Amino acid sequence: xxxxxxxxxxxxxxxxxxxxxxxxxxxxxxxxxxxxxxxxxxxxxxxxxxxxxxxxxxxxxxxxxxxxxxxxxxxxxxxxxxxxxxxxxxxxxxxxxxxxxxxxxxxxxxxxxxxxxxxxxxxxxxxxxxxxxxxxxxxxxxxxxxxxxxxxxxxxxxxxxxxxxxxxxxxxxxxxxxxxxxxxxxxxxxxxxxxxxxxxxxxxxxxxxxxxxxxxxxxxxxxxxxxxxxxxxxxxxxxxx
Amino acid sequence: xxxxxxxxxxxxxxxxxxxxxxxxxxxxxxxxxxxxxxxxxxxxxxxxxxxxxxxxxxxxxxxxxxxxxxxxxxxxxxxxxxxxxxxxxxxxxxxxxxxxxxxxxxxxxxxxxxxxxxxxxxxxxxxxxxxxxxxxxxxxxxxxxxxxxxxxxxxxxxxxxxxxxxxxxxxxxxxxxxxxxxxxxxxxxxxxxxxxxxxxxxxxxxxxxxxxxxxxxxxxxxxxxxxxxxxxx
Amino acid sequence: xxxxxxxxxxxxxxxxxxxxxxxxxxxxxxxxxxxxxxxxxxxxxxxxxxxxxxxxxxxxxxxxxxxxxxxxxxxxxxxxxxxxxxxxxxxxxxxxxxxxxxxxxxxxxxxxxxxxxxxxxxxxxxxxxxxxxxxxxxxxxxxxxxxxxxxxxxxxxxxxxxxxxxxxxxxxxxxxxxxxxxxxxxxxxxxxxxxxxxxxxxxxxxxxxxxxxxxxxxxxxxxxxxxxxxxxxxxxxxxxxxxxxxxxxxxxxxxxxxxxxxxxxxxxxxxxxxxxxxxxxxxxxxx
Numbered sequence: 001x002x003x004x005x006x007x008x009x010x011x012x013x014x015x016x017x018x019x020x021x022x023x024x025x026x027x028x029x030x031x032x033x034x035x036x037x038x039x040x041x042x043x044x045x046x047x048x049x050x051x052x053x054x055x056x057x058x059x060x061x062x063x064x065x066x067x068x069x070x071x072x073x074x075x076x077x078x079x080x081x082x083x084x085x086x087x088x089x090x091x092x093x094x095x096x097x098x099x100x101x102x103x104x105x106x107x108x109x110x111x112x113x114x115x116x117x118x119x120x121x122x123x124x125x126x127x128x129x130x131x132x133x134x135x136x137x138x139x140x141x142x143x144x145x146x147x148x149x150x151x152x153x154x155x156x157x158x159x160x161x162x163x164x165x166x167x168x169x170x171x172x173x174x175x176x177x178x179x180x181x182x183x184x185x186x187x188x189x190x191x192x193x194x195x196x197x198x199x200x201x202x203x204x205x206x207x208x209x210x211x212x213x214x215x216x217x218x219x220x221x222x223x224x225x226x227x228x229x230x231x232x233x234x235x236x237x238x239x240x241x
Numbered sequence: 242x243x244x245x246x247x248x249x250x251x252x253x254x255x256x257x258x259x260x261x262x263x264x265x266x267x268x269x270x271x272x273x274x275x276x277x278x279x280x281x282x283x284x285x286x287x288x289x290x291x292x293x294x295x296x297x298x299x300x301x302x303x304x305x306x307x308x309x310x311x312x313x314x315x316x317x318x319x320x321x322x323x324x325x326x327x328x329x330x331x332x333x334x335x336x337x338x339x340x341x342x343x344x345x346x347x348x349x350x351x352x353x354x355x356x357x358x359x360x361x362x363x364x365x366x367x368x369x370x371x372x373x374x375x376x377x378x379x380x381x382x383x384x385x386x387x388x389x390x391x392x393x394x395x396x397x398x399x400x401x402x403x404x405x406x407x408x409x410x411x412x413x414x415x416x417x418x419x420x421x422x423x424x425x426x427x428x429x430x431x432x433x434x435x436x437x438x439x440x441x442x443x444x445x446x447x448x449x450x451x452x453x454x455x456x457x458x459x460x461x462x463x464x465x466x467x468x469x470x471x472x473x474x
Numbered sequence: 475x476x477x478x479x480x481x482x483x484x485x486x487x488x489x490x491x492x493x494x495x496x497x498x499x500x501x502x503x504x505x506x507x508x509x510x511x512x513x514x515x516x517x518x519x520x521x522x523x524x525x526x527x528x529x530x531x532x533x534x535x536x537x538x539x540x541x542x543x544x545x546x547x548x549x550x551x552x553x554x555x556x557x558x559x560x561x562x563x564x565x566x567x568x569x570x571x572x573x574x575x576x577x578x579x580x581x582x583x584x585x586x587x588x589x590x591x592x593x594x595x596x597x598x599x600x601x602x603x604x605x606x607x608x609x610x611x612x613x614x615x616x617x618x619x620x621x622x623x624x625x626x627x628x629x630x631x632x633x634x635x636x637x638x639x640x641x642x643x644x645x646x647x648x649x650x651x652x653x654x655x656x657x658x659x660x661x662x663x664x665x666x667x668x669x670x671x672x673x674x675x676x677x678x679x680x681x682x683x684x685x686x687x688x689x690x691x692x693x694x695x696x697x698x699x700x701x702x703x704x705x706x707x708x709x710x711x712x713x714x715x716x717x718x719x720x721x722x723x724x725x726x727x728x729x730x731x732x733x734x735x736x737x738x739x740x741x742x743x744x745x746x747x748x749x750x751x752x753x754x755x756x757x758x759x760x761x
Contacts, residue, residue: 080432177304196669202315317677427645
């Protein structure tokens, strides 16, 4: 037991420092991926709600494809093929020469893509839950579309979307473990290296699990607090019966 | 994009499909049974409910990959386990993968079941009690069928999720579709074509399952008029 | 909730643009090498491994430092999983690979190699109290070019290996060896990384592991005698002509730089010193 504490600790023999850094990397990858997913999800939801048929079709295909392929494959595809895609996009912006894709970027973009497909559904459902009267009133007062989005749609949709987005955030954290296949030193990779080096897999995988559990638990509390605040002044939800 | 190469690789990857399917079917079946047990546990006592909640908390709060590693490598570390009766089973990567997938699926399925049970109209339960139905009969004829239909969309998502999750079995040496794809990439160095092939195989599989679930939903809801059905498009 | 006031879109587009432009652009076809990025596994002791604080240590990281000094060019080493390493090299993620990569004709179709810096035979390891008690020919090296001797040795080993499971790392020369000579005799189980094979050997999931003899010795030492190298060791033929730095075919000037630096470390005895330090035997190939 004492040996376990030494190995997990911060001394010269201890992997504690490496694990902590890796944990922060997990948070960083998850945050970038979630932000990506939020942007993509919003665009996708918008396309499905108010877009021309072509865009709506594209958004549908995007959703079907990304929810139909295992996350591991998306990450592999992005890690090996993402460079070409991003180079193409960068060239559109007038940037010349190939662009490097590190494990971090490939992982964040890949998970962002996956999350975006799921978040699109959450946001779409949240949009449909907005009382149509508020939208009509906004239109009648002559609000421009951007203002309407900013002041009427987004705040109300966000309130309903919070539980779903909270779930998505937890999913993103767990999916970030898969980025370890690209070699990025996030939590799972760090505990694997430690497990192999010390030949104590149980201890280190347990430690890894504990790190993820800590992150998801704290996130869950934060989101529940945010939901509580967002629901202030709203009538209590009644479960159908 | 070398089409000749893709045509060569496709059958190689399809050889992994039986393993993928068997992993998915076994873990879903086992997971469903465990989920029912968890639901029973939750309803039985305060302690049971705490245990069930803790189980769900652990298995939904940690990545599936770590759960697989813990069961495959972590358990094998203990000599006591290696010399026990369980070892011939736990020695096999297949058993470890199914076990991990099953335990994970049980956590999610039990939550889905909980949601489904909650959505059963209390009026129906009262009517059943008034009609003098015993508890088992009530469960069998009223509660479970209604809960099942309510839970179907969410459970359909869980089924496709599990099918995709079988790809993680490749990290513990199982040669299902993803495992074969990774081996092929390390031999031919042509990552994009190989992984695209694998992706297509999963996509077809998931689409078939989704269609099946939609059909099932429609069949179980024929008595409901479309106007009342608020399921999203 | 102040964040709803600001636009999702600009936040997101900013993040996306940041990711695209934040990754430093580098021309992969630069003739002027300012920095060379080298990939290794960090899980193949004693060639390369991770220290607890996350640093890469071992024979190859130290060798790279020496080479970098001779070439007068900064070299960065990063860890990367083996099963995507060659694909990543050809894709341009890094410029060279150093992971005890053996020169084989199949690999030479896809990438180029520097002159070799180490040449170790390949063998098997077993657990002392495992299913296989011992293998014949311990200590004898068989050259695969000598077909008669190879056939005899393989047959001798096959008698004891029949029906057993052998673990090996995916896409290695040892995997090729097992597939060619023992495919119908044993069950071959492939793993993404070397250390995983040893974990499963220890737990009894596989009965033997085939790998580079140096790598086996390192693991055997760490196991305090529970794991031993046993049986014939093999070299040459499809097991390659020694380990060298893997390079892209389109970078001949980089190969020249490495070759010159390698010649320099070999001539002044640095290579031998490093080999003795990390392997305890001199396995520098005759250059």
